[in-house]
Amino acid sequence: MAQPQMRKPVEYFLDNKKFLHPKLAANYGNWKYHDRPRPGVLHHVAKTGDEVWTVRAGTARQMDVFTIRKLCDIADRFAEGRVRFTIRSNIEYIVSEESKVGPLIAELERNGFPVGGTGNSVSMVAHTQGWLHCDIPGTDASGVVKSMMDALFEDFKNEEMPNRVRLSTSCCEINCGGQADIAVIIQHTKPPKINHDLVANVCERPTVVARCPVAAIRPALVNGKPSLEVDEKKCICCGACYPPCPPMQINDPEHSKLAIWVGGKNSNARSKPSFHKMVAAGLPNNAPRWPEVNAVVKNILMVYKADARPWERMADWIDRIGWPRFFEKTGLPFTKYMIDDWRGSRYNLNASAHVRF
Amino acid sequence: MAKQPHATPLLDQLESGPWPSFVTGLKRLAQDKDYVVDLLGHLEHSYKTRKGYWKGGTVGVFGYGGGVIPRFTEIKDEKTGAPVFKDAAEFHTLRIMPPPGMHYDTATLRKFCDIWEKYGSGLIALHGQTGDIMLQGCTTENVQPAWDEINQMGFDMGGAGPSVRTGMSCVGAARCEQSCYDEGMAHQKIVNNFLDDIHRPALPYKFKFKFSGCGNDCMNAIQRSDMAVIGTWRDNMGTDEALARKWFAKHGMNELVNDVINMCPTRAIQLKDAAAVGQDAHISSVKVSDAQALEISNKDCVRCMHCINVMTGALAPGNDKGATILVGGHGHLKIGATLGTVVVPFMSLKQDEDYDKMVELAKNIVDFFAENALEHERIGEMIERIGLVNFVEGLGLEVDPNMVNCPRSNPYVRTDGWDEEVAKAAARKAA
CATH class of the missing domain: 3.30.70.3340 (Alpha-Beta Plaits)
Structure with a gap:
C-alpha cells in the first residue's frame, strides 16, 4: 500500500520588515x-x-x-x-x-497587565521551563518568577533603582536563565543517586563519562550489570551527567538547594560584560512561593537601591564599594564556598595589598 | 466542558498577588481541555514532590530532524505502568522562529492562538530563552497537523539539538537611535543561509547567532551566543547641540560631571570652556551651554554606550557604522561559562555586499566548528582547547590587539616564527 503523501516543509525565514508598525x-x-x-x-x-x-x-x-x-x-x-x-x-x-x-x-x-519595566526599574525575570516542561529541572521556573515578581511588583512599575535591574532564574546549573544582576540558580549538594538497573539500557556510558567536568565517573559492573560509578569525593554535584543519563538522578527534593548570584552584566556600558558571582546558597527549594529566596533577593535589591549611585548597575556598585562591604551591607555570610577553585580561579583572588576595612 | 479538575492546593497559591499568573491561565484552558486538567495535576505533583517528571524521546515532523521538543510523562502507576495523568501523557513543544525584533500584528498572534487551541494545549510562551515562539503541549499525533498549519501561515521551525539555533535580534533600526546596522536584515540573511543546519542537526553541538545593534547588547549576545554581532562605529561620535543644551538645562552640572564624565570607563570625556575645545580631527565636541562644552577624544573611546545612554540624541553613534564580531559565548558546561571574544574588531555593515561578507564569515566559522569541535563541545570550549590563534589562523583572519585584554604575561611560548610574523604585521600596516 502506498504511504500517505506527506507535505514537505517550506523552509524560509520571514521578511524582517513584515510586521513592523x-x-x-x-x-x-x-x-x-x-x-x-x-x-x-x-x-x-x-x-x-x-x-x-x-x-x-x-x-x-x-x-x-x-x-x-x-x-x-x-x-x-x-x-x-x-x-x-x-x-x-x-x-x-x-x-x-x-x-x-x-x-x-x-x-x-x-486587565491585570502591569505597565513598567523600562529604564531604571526591575524588569521581568528571564527564566526557563522548570517542572512544567523541562526534562532535567531541579525546580520550577514560572512559579519562582511569579512569586518574585509579586514581591517586586512596585519595582517593576516604577523607575526608582539606581540603574536597570535584570533578573534571571535557572532550574539547573546549566543556567539557561543567563547572567543577570541577580540570578537564582539551583545548586545541587549531593552526588547523583544511580539507578543501576537502568543505566545499561538507557545510557551511552562513554558519553556520560566524557561529560563529567572533574572526571569523577567511571564504568563499573554493579550487581552483574554494566553501570557507572561516581567518585563522591571528586563529584562537584553539577548534574552534567544527568541529561545524557537520567538514571543518574541529581534532583533531590531536600538536597537540591537554591543559590543567589549577583553582578552579572551583559551590557558593555561603562565596564565590560561580567559574570554573576555567588553570594548565597543553601536556600530551600520551597515551592510554591520560595519565600526564603525572595527574602534574600529583596534584601539585596533594597541595599543596592539605597546605596548605589545613579547609573551604577549591581556590578558597578559592588566594584566601587568592594565585596567585603557588599557582604557587610547585605548581612549575607561570606563562606569558603565563595572562594573560587575552578580553572582560572587565581584571577579571582586578591593578589594585592588592596584591603578594605 | 472538560473533566473535573484535580485538587491543586499548591498551584492555587500562585494565583494570588498582583503579577499575571500562569496558573490562572492554565486553569482557564482546563475549563475546555482534559489535556490541561491533567497538565495541572502533573504540575501539582511536581510541586508536591519537588521533582520533574518529563522525559525526552523522538518526535518530529516530516522533512526535519529537529524543532520539536518531545516530552513523555514519567508519573506512572506503579502496578500497571499506565500514566497517572493520561490526558497529559505527551506534552511536546514546537519551537517556531519569531520575526526579527519579535514584531507582530494581532492577526498573526490570533492565528497562532487558533491553531494552538485546535491542536495543542493552548499554552504559548512568548518567547523561550533562545528566542523561539514556544507552542507548549501537543500530543505526538497532533504535531504534524499543527506544524502544517503553522508552516502554511508563513512561519518556520526553530532549531533544537546539535544544530544552528534560532537567532535573535534587538528592536534595533526599527525603533532605536543607537542602532549601528540593520539587525533585522543581518538576522534574516544568516537564518536563510543556515536553514539546512537549523532543521537537520549535524553539528558537534548547538550554535547560536545573536544580533545587537550596539554595545548595550540587549540580546545578551556576547554571553549567550556562539557568534555575536554587536553594532559599533569607527569614526567620531555624533553630537547634537540643541539636545545637549536641553539635557544640561534639565539635569545640571552635578549630573553632567557625576553621571556622564566621571563614568566614562576610558576617561575620554572632558569638560571644557566652550571657546577652548580641541580641534583635532578625532575630537567630537558639543556645547551644553554658552560657556561650556563636552570634548570627547574618539581615539580613547571604546564605544561602551554609557554617555550616549545618559544623553540620548545629544551624543550618538558616528556615521561609519558596522559591527564587532565575537565568538564563543555559552553557559556552564564542561569548562564553566565563557563570554565571546573578539575575532573581528570591525566589519562595515552598510551595503548588501557587507552583509554577504558577514554571512561568509559565519559559514566559515560554522564549518571550522563542524570540523574541529569534539562532540558536545561548544565553539567557546573548542577555542579554549585549541587556542584563539589556531582558530583565527584557521579562518584566515588577521590577529589584532583588540582581541586581547593584554598581551601574554608568561614566557611559555615558542617564538621561532617571529620574523615572519613581524613581516606580516608590517604588511598589514602597509595595506
Whole structure:
C-alpha cells in the first residue's frame, strides 16, 4: 500500500520588515533620540520629526490563548494593532499618537497587565521551563518568577533603582536563565543517586563519562550489570551527567538547594560584560512561593537601591564599594564556598595589598 | 466542558498577588481541555514532590530532524505502568522562529492562538530563552497537523539539538537611535543561509547567532551566543547641540560631571570652556551651554554606550557604522561559562555586499566548528582547547590587539616564527 503523501516543509525565514508598525517601517534606521515620559512608556523621535510612543507591560510569558487574545484585543481597540515582545517577555504596544497612551495604560492595568519595566526599574525575570516542561529541572521556573515578581511588583512599575535591574532564574546549573544582576540558580549538594538497573539500557556510558567536568565517573559492573560509578569525593554535584543519563538522578527534593548570584552584566556600558558571582546558597527549594529566596533577593535589591549611585548597575556598585562591604551591607555570610577553585580561579583572588576595612 | 479538575492546593497559591499568573491561565484552558486538567495535576505533583517528571524521546515532523521538543510523562502507576495523568501523557513543544525584533500584528498572534487551541494545549510562551515562539503541549499525533498549519501561515521551525539555533535580534533600526546596522536584515540573511543546519542537526553541538545593534547588547549576545554581532562605529561620535543644551538645562552640572564624565570607563570625556575645545580631527565636541562644552577624544573611546545612554540624541553613534564580531559565548558546561571574544574588531555593515561578507564569515566559522569541535563541545570550549590563534589562523583572519585584554604575561611560548610574523604585521600596516 502506498504511504500517505506527506507535505514537505517550506523552509524560509520571514521578511524582517513584515510586521513592523507603519511608523517604524517608515523611519527604519532613522531615529534621533528617545525619552521616557513616565515609567513603562518610551517616546521615540525620528530625524523626520515622526514620533512614536511605546507602552510596555509585563506578562506571565507562559500564556494561555485567552490571555494572548486579550492582549490582541487591547492592541486593536486601544493601540494600533502592532506589538512586539522584549527579550524579557514584556509586551510593547506602539502608537503614533500621544493621546492613546493614557487610555492604553488604563486598559492594560484594568486587565491585570502591569505597565513598567523600562529604564531604571526591575524588569521581568528571564527564566526557563522548570517542572512544567523541562526534562532535567531541579525546580520550577514560572512559579519562582511569579512569586518574585509579586514581591517586586512596585519595582517593576516604577523607575526608582539606581540603574536597570535584570533578573534571571535557572532550574539547573546549566543556567539557561543567563547572567543577570541577580540570578537564582539551583545548586545541587549531593552526588547523583544511580539507578543501576537502568543505566545499561538507557545510557551511552562513554558519553556520560566524557561529560563529567572533574572526571569523577567511571564504568563499573554493579550487581552483574554494566553501570557507572561516581567518585563522591571528586563529584562537584553539577548534574552534567544527568541529561545524557537520567538514571543518574541529581534532583533531590531536600538536597537540591537554591543559590543567589549577583553582578552579572551583559551590557558593555561603562565596564565590560561580567559574570554573576555567588553570594548565597543553601536556600530551600520551597515551592510554591520560595519565600526564603525572595527574602534574600529583596534584601539585596533594597541595599543596592539605597546605596548605589545613579547609573551604577549591581556590578558597578559592588566594584566601587568592594565585596567585603557588599557582604557587610547585605548581612549575607561570606563562606569558603565563595572562594573560587575552578580553572582560572587565581584571577579571582586578591593578589594585592588592596584591603578594605 | 472538560473533566473535573484535580485538587491543586499548591498551584492555587500562585494565583494570588498582583503579577499575571500562569496558573490562572492554565486553569482557564482546563475549563475546555482534559489535556490541561491533567497538565495541572502533573504540575501539582511536581510541586508536591519537588521533582520533574518529563522525559525526552523522538518526535518530529516530516522533512526535519529537529524543532520539536518531545516530552513523555514519567508519573506512572506503579502496578500497571499506565500514566497517572493520561490526558497529559505527551506534552511536546514546537519551537517556531519569531520575526526579527519579535514584531507582530494581532492577526498573526490570533492565528497562532487558533491553531494552538485546535491542536495543542493552548499554552504559548512568548518567547523561550533562545528566542523561539514556544507552542507548549501537543500530543505526538497532533504535531504534524499543527506544524502544517503553522508552516502554511508563513512561519518556520526553530532549531533544537546539535544544530544552528534560532537567532535573535534587538528592536534595533526599527525603533532605536543607537542602532549601528540593520539587525533585522543581518538576522534574516544568516537564518536563510543556515536553514539546512537549523532543521537537520549535524553539528558537534548547538550554535547560536545573536544580533545587537550596539554595545548595550540587549540580546545578551556576547554571553549567550556562539557568534555575536554587536553594532559599533569607527569614526567620531555624533553630537547634537540643541539636545545637549536641553539635557544640561534639565539635569545640571552635578549630573553632567557625576553621571556622564566621571563614568566614562576610558576617561575620554572632558569638560571644557566652550571657546577652548580641541580641534583635532578625532575630537567630537558639543556645547551644553554658552560657556561650556563636552570634548570627547574618539581615539580613547571604546564605544561602551554609557554617555550616549545618559544623553540620548545629544551624543550618538558616528556615521561609519558596522559591527564587532565575537565568538564563543555559552553557559556552564564542561569548562564553566565563557563570554565571546573578539575575532573581528570591525566589519562595515552598510551595503548588501557587507552583509554577504558577514554571512561568509559565519559559514566559515560554522564549518571550522563542524570540523574541529569534539562532540558536545561548544565553539567557546573548542577555542579554549585549541587556542584563539589556531582558530583565527584557521579562518584566515588577521590577529589584532583588540582581541586581547593584554598581551601574554608568561614566557611559555615558542617564538621561532617571529620574523615572519613581524613581516606580516608590517604588511598589514602597509595595506
